[in-house]
Amino acid sequence: MDMNQYLSMFIDESNDHLQSLNENMLELENNPEDIGIVQVIFRSAHTLKGMAATMGFEDLSSLTHQMENVLDLVRNEKLKMQDFIFDTLFKSLDALQSMVQDITQGGEGKADVSSIVASLQAIVKGEGVPSGNSSSAPATKSSAESGNIQLDEYQYSVLEQSIAEGHKVMHINVSIREDCQLKAARAYLVFDLLERYGEIVKSHPTVQDIEQEKFDRSFSLYYITQKDAAELQSMILNLSEIETAEVMLLDQDTLSQLVSGVKETAAATPTAEVASEEEAANKTAGKAVPDADKSKPASRTAGGSAPSRTIRVDIDRLDVLMNLLSELLIDRARLEQLANEVKRSDLTETVEHMSRVGSDLQNIVLKLRMVQVDTVFSRFPRMVRDLSKSLDKKIDLVITGAETEMDRTVIDEIGDPLVHLLRNAVDHGVESTAQRIALGKPETGTVQLRAFHSGNHVFIEIEDDGSGIDRHKVLGKALKNGIVTESEASQMTDEQVFMLLFAPGFSTAEVITDVSGRGVGLDVVRSKIESLSGVVSVESKLGQGTKFSVQLPLTLSIISAMLIKVGLEKYAIPLSSIVETGLIKRDQIRNVHGYTMIPYRDTHIPVMSLSQLFDIPDFAEAAEEETEMVVVRKGERLAALTVEDFIGQSEIVIKNLGKYLPSIQGVAGATILGDGQVALIIDPNAFIK
Amino acid sequence: MGEEIKVIVFKLGEEEYGIEVDKVQTIERMIPITRVPKTFSFVKGVINLRGVVIPVIDLRGRFGLPEADFTDQSRIIIVAANEMEVGFIVDSANDVIDLNSDTIDSPPDVVGGVKAKYLQGVARISDERLLVMLNLSEVLNRNEIIQLESLEG
Numbered sequence: 001m002d003m004n005q006y007l008s009m010f011i012d013e014s015n016d017h018l019q020s021l022n023e024n025m026l027e028l029e030n031n032p033e034d035i036g037i038v039q040v041i042f043r044s045a046h047t048l049k050g051m052a053a054t055m056g057f058e059d060l061s062s063l064t065h066q067m068e069n070v071l072d073l074v075r076n077e078k079l080k081m082q083d084f085i086f087d088t089l090f091k092s093l094d095a096l097q098s099m100v101q102d103i104t105q106g107g108e109g110k111a112d113v114s115s116i117v118a119s120l121q122a123i124v125k126g127e128g129v130p131s132g133n134s135s136s137a138p139a140t141k142s143s144a145e146s147g148n149i150q151l152d153e154y155q156y157s158v159l160e161q162s163i164a165e166g167h168k169v170m171h172i173n174v175s176i177r178e179d180c181q182l183k184a185a186r187a188y189l190v191f192d193l194l195e196r197y198g199e200i201v202k203s204h205p206t207v208q209d210i211e212q213e214k215f216d217r218s219f220s221l222y223y224i225t226q227k228d229a230a231e232l233q234s235m236i237l238n239l240s241e242i243e244t245a246e247v248m249l250l251d252q253d254t255l256s257q258l259v260s261g262v263k264e265t266a267a268a269t270p271t272a273e274v275a276s277e278e279e280a281a282n283k284t285a286g287k288a289v290p291d292a293d294k295s296k297p298a299s300r301t302a303g304g305s306a307p308s309r310t311i312r313v314d315i316d317r318l319d320v321l322m323n324l325l326s327e328l329l330i331d332r333a334r335l336e337q338l339a340n341e342v343k344r345s346d347l348t349e350t351v352e353h354m355s356r357v358g359s360d361l362q363n364i365v366l367k368l369r370m371v372q373v374d375t376v377f378s379r380f381p382r383m384v385r386d387l388s389k390s391l392d393k394k395i396d397l398v399i400t401g402a403e404t405e406m407d408r409t410v411i412d413e414i415g416d417p418l419v420h421l422l423r424n425a426v427d428h429g430v431e432s433t434a435q436r437i438a439l440g441k442p443e444t445g446t447v448q449l450r451a452f453h454s455g456n457h458v459f460i461e462i463e464d465d466g467s468g469i470d471r472h473k474v475l476g477k478a479l480k481n482g483i484v485t486e487s488e489a490s491q492m493t494d495e496q497v498f499m500l501l502f503a504p505g506f507s508t509a510e511v512i513t514d515v516s517g518r519g520v521g522l523d524v525v526r527s528k529i530e531s532l533s534g535v536v537s538v539e540s541k542l543g544q545g546t547k548f549s550v551q552l553p554l555t556l557s558i559i560s561a562m563l564i565k566v567g568l569e570k571y572a573i574p575l576s577s578i579v580e581t582g583l584i585k586r587d588q589i590r591n592v593h594g595y596t597m598i599p600y601r602d603t604h605i606p607v608m609s610l611s612q613l614f615d616i617p618d619f620a621e622a623a624e625e626e627t628e629m630v631v632v633r634k635g636e637r638l639a640a641l642t643v644e645d646f647i648g649q650s651e652i653v654i655k656n657l658g659k660y661l662p663s664i665q666g667v668a669g670a671t672i673l674g675d676g677q678v679a680l681i682i683d684p685n686a687f688i689k
Numbered sequence: 690m691g692e693e694i695k696v697i698v699f700k701l702g703e704e705e706y707g708i709e710v711d712k713v714q715t716i717e718r719m720i721p722i723t724r725v726p727k728t729f730s731f732v733k734g735v736i737n738l739r740g741v742v743i744p745v746i747d748l749r750g751r752f753g754l755p756e757a758d759f760t761d762q763s764r765i766i767i768v769a770a771n772e773m774e775v776g777f778i779v780d781s782a783n784d785v786i787d788l789n790s791d792t793i794d795s796p797p798d799v800v801g802g803v804k805a806k807y808l809q810g811v812a813r814i815s816d817e818r819l820l821v822m823l824n825l826s827e828v829l830n831r832n833e834i835i836q837l838e839s840l841e842g
Binding site: 326327330569613614615616655656657658659660661662664665666667670672676677678679680 | 721723724725726727728732734735736737740741742743744746772773774775829
């Protein structure tokens, strides 16, 4: 069978499963007694194993198999979860992750997992596995070509427990009429019917194969329900084109008979693994132990199998869609302008309608590209856990606003800076447990990771309740590294001092750890965030904690901007950085220490002439008595740009200037106006020091 | 035997230059150019070519030749090389010829004031007619521009 077409599906699903394994393991670590979580983990691991085996990734499936063994013991309360077990399982997850990564990159997913496998096996054995009755164990790992359905240990135990709890377990064999045209559709109807009244544990052939009509005429399945066998049979037969339906009610004995039939074939195959036998033995021995309530995993199954209302779309196609929309917006602006010139009411109406539809379309396309920050945040709990372990600190990571949505391109880029800030908070922010106790703080430190929308921006904040930033330490270090001078240092506000942390080559950690503190770091974070048109800032109270906030634009490709005119040239200024527009009299402009300043509100702000900054010809600014100005903002700092005229507000599509031009200070890109002309987009940040 | 290549012929002053046709995307008449501040004088600005913003340079300026006013004959040749798209302003462009690559000789040091490193060779088309083939990747070499920038800055 050609596996290629399934490969991408396999990779996607494996990643999903690995993610959920990771999440659930973390949850389990917090509630080690919750068997329900173990069930979920077991299911994920099991599905992963099955998929890997189908795709022929043996190392992957054998490692998951060993994990399953351990989890199974836990599930049956044969084994208490302990720290070293968690660590081993997490290590296994990491190994699995790297194997899947390898497969993603075209490798064969091979890895030397023998040491992890050995420690997993040691865990299984270490708990004193009861031996002896393995002869009755339903080892079902065989690949024998049996007509019977092969149940694995988990499915077997599900059936067994259902019987014990008074549910009816049935083996159903359905054959479809020979002249049936759409066998898969008929089979689907049967499955649909059955799922309404109970749960299908296992089918032969598999559901996927049946969906693809990869079966002859009949299929059989194990089924848990409350209905009568006869009632079910008649319901199935009522469906059209069904020839026969044999429904056999199973009890404990018939079930084990059915399965042991398989077991014999399995015994004949020498590949049956010792570990699986042991594990199975355990289960048989431990079946009297009451499992966690059955309904919980069952209901999760139902949730999982509900048809999903989403589809996966290649990100490239979305990019194409976005580009096409940009073209459309440019044409729209052109049409609006033409309609204004032509002044025909019916044309104007049509264009207006088109504009509205265009705006809606733009919103939808932008939304399509939105991804929840959860896709980035989800890997952090695990990271913080590992970090705090290796640093021997106790840390709670509290995530809020994971459902906040951001543009895909921003999401892809923001991961690394956030990792850095989090590491920073865990390593430098939160004190060691001993220190915390000495300070009378709660033993467990808290790191808050928050995301929220505000205006056209998304804010991500990372706040710890640690020691805070020591102004004097930062300044001392900055002086030593020659980043600031003594006289500058005494005049700096706390905020300015903290921003020194982002200066290149700055690290205040007294002890260099392998976690952070190599001195390259926060400056990289800042430049990355700024390259995304974002801003990073820091607040801190000594002894109480530190908060890093990252402000990011919602989207990178379409922005609202103010169009302005100077001489014959038009420019766009992003609305997000405009505080207000206004008029000033030229005689209000003062010279202070070589800077031109104007009074603004209660303070003075620097004022700059755009025509001077950009050497714009054909505009005699000095001749004006009053001049238009745009007050722009970078963080807390303000500045005014004088311009000749305001044109108006517009949605513009950001284009780059082409690779040939080196980056130009003060120019963020270009856009195409309604008249087809190119206008440069001003980056006001570049003018504010 | 060399291979046959098609070459776009354009003029700077009296000299005729050639660019291989597969490097040329289109040839446009002069269209409005948006000036870009704080860049080299030979960068005339950017144009909107069917929704794509493309930088335009004056090839005379790039080669250090005296700049001339644009005329009706002036053209913008859009070339794509080194994964970049750039427009060249030339005095005129009105010919496509076939050339055998064997007829291209290595260039003399300077042709009409243009340094040899920007040239790929010289092709003799007829007794009086010489065609100077451009070395596009050198003309578009950004490292050199960045060096220029640091000198000027």
